[in-house]
Amino acid sequence: MKRFVPTRIIDLELAEPLPDSLEASDCGAAWLVFWLDGVPLGQCELSASQFPIPRSQLESLAAEVTAPAVAHHLLAGPDVPIAMPLDSGGTPTTDLARVLRVEAPLAQLRARLADRGDVDASRALSLVICTQERPDALARCLRGVAALAVRPLEVIVVDNAPTTSATRDVVREFPGVAYVAEPHPGLSRARNTGVRHASGEIIAFTDDDVVPHPDWIERIAQPFADPRVMVATGLVLPAELETDAQRWFEKVFGGFGQGYRPLLYDARFVGAFRGRGVPVWRIGAGANMAVRRAAFERIGMFDERLGAGASGCSEDSELWYRVLAAGGVCRYEPRAVVHHYHRRDPEGVARQMRAYMRGHVAALLCQYERHGDGGNLFRLGVSLPSYYAGLLARAALGGVRLRRRTILGEIAGCIAGVAYYVGHRADAGSAVAPAPVERPSKSAPARAGAAPSASSGSTR
Amino acid sequence: MGYAIHDLEITDPLPPVSTDATQSGVALVVRRGGRPIGFLMHRLGPGQTMPGDDLAQLLAALLGEKIVAEGLREELSARAAADPALRARVPMTPPSVTAAVCTKDRPALVARCLAALVKQRDAAAAAGTTLEILIVDNAPSDDRTAALVASHEGVRYAREPRPGLDFARNRALAEATGELLAFIDDDAVPDQWWLDGLLEAWRENPDAAAFTGLVLPLELETQAQVLFESRGGFRRGFEKIRHAGDTRVENAMYPAGAGNFGAGANMAFRRDVLLALGGFDEALDTGAPLPGGGDLDIFFRVVRAGHPLVYEPRYLAFHQHRRERRQLRRQYWTWGTGFMAFAEKSYGADAGARERVRGIIRWWLLHQVGQIPRAMLGRNPLPMDMIVAELLGGLVGLTGGYRRSLRRTRRIQARHP
Numbered sequence: 001m002k003r004f005v006p007t008r009i010i011d012l013e014l015a016e017p018l019p020d021s022l023e024a025s026d027c028g029a030a031w032l033v034f035w036l037d038g039v040p041l042g043q044c045e046l047s048a049s050q051f052p053i054p055r056s057q058l059e060s061l062a063a064e065v066t067a068p069a070v071a072h073h074l075l076a077g078p079d080v081p082i083a084m085p086l087d088s089g090g091t092p093t094t095d096l097a098r099v100l101r102v103e104a105p106l107a108q109l110r111a112r113l114a115d116r117g118d119v120d121a122s123r124a125l126s127l128v129i130c131t132q133e134r135p136d137a138l139a140r141c142l143r144g145v146a147a148l149a150v151r152p153l154e155v156i157v158v159d160n161a162p163t164t165s166a167t168r169d170v171v172r173e174f175p176g177v178a179y180v181a182e183p184h185p186g187l188s189r190a191r192n193t194g195v196r197h198a199s200g201e202i203i204a205f206t207d208d209d210v211v212p213h214p215d216w217i218e219r220i221a222q223p224f225a226d227p228r229v230m231v232a233t234g235l236v237l238p239a240e241l242e243t244d245a246q247r248w249f250e251k252v253f254g255g256f257g258q259g260y261r262p263l264l265y266d267a268r269f270v271g272a273f274r275g276r277g278v279p280v281w282r283i284g285a286g287a288n289m290a291v292r293r294a295a296f297e298r299i300g301m302f303d304e305r306l307g308a309g310a311s312g313c314s315e316d317s318e319l320w321y322r323v324l325a326a327g328g329v330c331r332y333e334p335r336a337v338v339h340h341y342h343r344r345d346p347e348g349v350a351r352q353m354r355a356y357m358r359g360h361v362a363a364l365l366c367q368y369e370r371h372g373d374g375g376n377l378f379r380l381g382v383s384l385p386s387y388y389a390g391l392l393a394r395a396a397l398g399g400v401r402l403r404r405r406t407i408l409g410e411i412a413g414c415i416a417g418v419a420y421y422v423g424h425r426a427d428a429g430s431a432v433a434p435a436p437v438e439r440p441s442k443s444a445p446a447r448a449g450a451a452p453s454a455s456s457g458s459t460r
Numbered sequence: 461m462g463y464a465i466h467d468l469e470i471t472d473p474l475p476p477v478s479t480d481a482t483q484s485g486v487a488l489v490v491r492r493g494g495r496p497i498g499f500l501m502h503r504l505g506p507g508q509t510m511p512g513d514d515l516a517q518l519l520a521a522l523l524g525e526k527i528v529a530e531g532l533r534e535e536l537s538a539r540a541a542a543d544p545a546l547r548a549r550v551p552m553t554p555p556s557v558t559a560a561v562c563t564k565d566r567p568a569l570v571a572r573c574l575a576a577l578v579k580q581r582d583a584a585a586a587a588g589t590t591l592e593i594l595i596v597d598n599a600p601s602d603d604r605t606a607a608l609v610a611s612h613e614g615v616r617y618a619r620e621p622r623p624g625l626d627f628a629r630n631r632a633l634a635e636a637t638g639e640l641l642a643f644i645d646d647d648a649v650p651d652q653w654w655l656d657g658l659l660e661a662w663r664e665n666p667d668a669a670a671f672t673g674l675v676l677p678l679e680l681e682t683q684a685q686v687l688f689e690s691r692g693g694f695r696r697g698f699e700k701i702r703h704a705g706d707t708r709v710e711n712a713m714y715p716a717g718a719g720n721f722g723a724g725a726n727m728a729f730r731r732d733v734l735l736a737l738g739g740f741d742e743a744l745d746t747g748a749p750l751p752g753g754g755d756l757d758i759f760f761r762v763v764r765a766g767h768p769l770v771y772e773p774r775y776l777a778f779h780q781h782r783r784e785r786r787q788l789r790r791q792y793w794t795w796g797t798g799f800m801a802f803a804e805k806s807y808g809a810d811a812g813a814r815e816r817v818r819g820i821i822r823w824w825l826l827h828q829v830g831q832i833p834r835a836m837l838g839r840n841p842l843p844m845d846m847i848v849a850e851l852l853g854g855l856v857g858l859t860g861g862y863r864r865s866l867r868r869t870r871r872i873q874a875r876h877p
Binding site: 014017018047048049050053054055056057059060062063064066067068070071074075092093094095096097098099100102103104105106107 | 470471474516517519520521524525526527528529530531532533535536537539540543664665699700702704705
């Protein structure tokens with residue numbers, strides 16, 4: 001087994017001059033992320049042996065990988081591209097004259113990006129962070145929150161099934177952060193508790209293993225200027241790629257990356273995929289999302305059968321499925337960035353993948369149950385099995401070295417997901433009862449040390 | 461049957477493009493400020509015309525992002541050039557260049573290439589750069605090539621009696637005087653900005669020892685030519701690429717996707733580095749029935765010795781592909797044997813690469829065989845006979861093609877001490 005050398009993440013700000021020669025030492029590879037005035041535009045990966053990289057090559061790379069996002073920002077009309085089945089890369093316009101008029105694209109783009117938008121996050125947006133006995137990670141996350149350029153209306157930490165006072169102690173160090181305990185385990189449960197305590201019109205969510213970009217809150221709020229938008233998700237970048245497991249997660253599993261161009265998900269997206277199972281997981285990640293309160297009131301909150309601590313994951317994508325089914329719109333906004341710390345250890349990754357598939361399969365069944373969309377069953381009964389059969393075949397022939405370690409776990413997770421769903425059918429109704437949202441009075445936001453909320457709904 | 465080739469400058473108003481009664485489509489060489497940014501083959505039917513407006517929409521849709529990318533690159537480059545610290549630096553003097561054409565019994569083709577090279581030389585001289593032109597006549601049957609060269613003033617001539625492309629290339633290496641040695645095939649023609657492109661690549665990468673250029677078709681008159689080009693031809697894309705060290709982070713094929721480095725039809729080297737590496741391997745590329753692979757081999761050795769190799773689209777040449785299907789099949793066969801010869805040689809000579817080479821051979825075989833089902837279903841742009849030719853060439857090569865070639869090479873060398 002060759003010794004693993006970490007991947008260095010290098011951020012390059014294009015508003016600044018590029019270095020004459022870019023060095024990268026003590027690493028096996030480098031992950032370059034290009035930004036312009038704090039807006040991410042593209043990324044590429046280079047092997048360490050290609051370093052040092054002369055400026056001319058950096059310029060070529062920057063131009064090549066950022067062109068799609070830049071072309072979109074400068075040439076797309078007011079409507080954001082609809083996310084459709086075929087990867088319709090390519091230009092957002094067929095007007096050649098317009099394309100040729102794009103001279104000095106960076107200067108033009110800087111002018112565009114200077115417009116920060118109209119939604120005032122400090123008045124409209126609540127931030128909910130759910131955590132379970134990860135005080136160091138939480139502290140790191142809260143330091144990032146403290147550094148936000150625009151502070152949200154309120155920050156609520158939900159301590160999920162605490163066994164110690166570690167979380168409460170961390171929160172105490174951050175004045176202005178509210179503490180709520182939710183004794184019943186489950187991420188969906190904890191999130192719903194957070195929603196009930198929040199008073200903002202928009203509720204943003206992130207996880208304790210995340211550090212937000214300073215502009216995150218301001219940017220995740222802007223899509224809501226469009227009244228049709230019920231959900232906004234943002235770009236999740238890896239915070240570090242120091243271990244083999246972290247690299248695996250990002251490169252083989254695909255991390256959480258959904259690209260650098262904004263996308264709109266609506267009924268057309270659902271219609272295009274209905275037969276095969278709508279890929280709602282593509283919309284974004286729960287580590288970087290915001291939901292309009294009105295959406296919760298209309299379609300209910302997170303399904304407590306799903307998510308970490310329950311079936312495994314997909315509590316976020318199942319909610320998005322409901323939003324779309326009800327005619328709402330989801331918007332992916334890559335300008336809203338968080339940095340996620342992937343699990344460092346391989347056992348953690350294997351466990352996580354098993355949990356992901358368990359949650360995913362349980363979500364497919366929940367979605368079928370709610371909406372009757374046969375595509376979910378197609379995916380469960382046809383697509384997933386043939387996908388894994390193919391992976392197993394290739395692994396047997398010695399092909400997919402990197403996937404082998406988790407394939408069996410993933411398959412086990414799928415089976416467990418079916419078992420979980422069947423075992424929890426009784427909870428279906430109670431899990432998403434649109435319980436009246438308790439809003440604390442505006443003059444007294446929940447403080448650290450507040451009593452745990454009285455949880456409504458099922459006691460299971 | 462054929463395609464009409466149109467060379468378009470995208471910043472100028474676009475003319476309508478048409479096909480004559482025998483052609484089935486148009487092939488568009490698209491440039492921006494002279495720099496090639498795309499090549500598109502578009503079916504049109506015989507005797508048809510695509511109006512300029514439709515053409516503009518097509519190009520915007522397919523090349524819009526590339527145009528934006530070019531704008532970005534220029535803006536970044538201009539900003540850096542405006543940096544006072546950079547301007548204070550002494551500009552590098554461009555290197556002297558030798559353009560070498562290795563040929564055997566094809567004076568008509570050489571004449572065409574030579575005419576274009578002479579134009580390059582004269583333009584370069586006006587700009588203060590030296591371009592030496594050297595024709596290497598390989599085991600000629602007569603004096604026609606010699607006579608052709610004699611009729612051009614200032615063009616050098618060298619004769620290499622040992623038949624074989626790599627013998628000829630090594631003769632060019634021995635005779636050339638330029639700091640850079642650029643090879644161009646006798647059935648190719650350099651573009652107007654060919655030399656500019658090479659020098660640009662050198663300026664941006666002063667540490668590079670090898671340069672490869674874009675190769676586009678000179679004509680698409682026969683079905684074999686259309687077939688070859690529609691399968692990708694010799695194109696390696698329209699981005700500048702710098703290959704240094706282990707370029708692809710997890711590519712098992714590396715370095716011999718060395719075909720990815722570029723094509724031997726249009727390549728240049730720092731002469732001192734080529735000499736230090738011992739020149740071209742004369743057991744490769746000694747023509748039929750001996751295997752090809754000389755360019756794969758040299759690219760591999762250059763990069764493995766730690767020198768960057770740079771691909772530059774502006775360093776452009778137009779190549780006349782094999783006209784007859786039979787010749788094209790032969791070419792595919794040669795690529796098969798050439799690849800295996802190179803692989804076998806690497807297996808023997810380079811202990812560090814052995815496991816990789818095994819993997820490369822396995823990948824190559826699976827890749828070739830994998831093409832067959834698609835071809836049977838009619839879904840492969842490459843027809844079955846070409847796939848089979850390349851695969852058989854590879855299998856024959858696998859059975860010791862390199863070793864046999866070494867023996868033949870020694871016999872040739874013995875005949876011409």
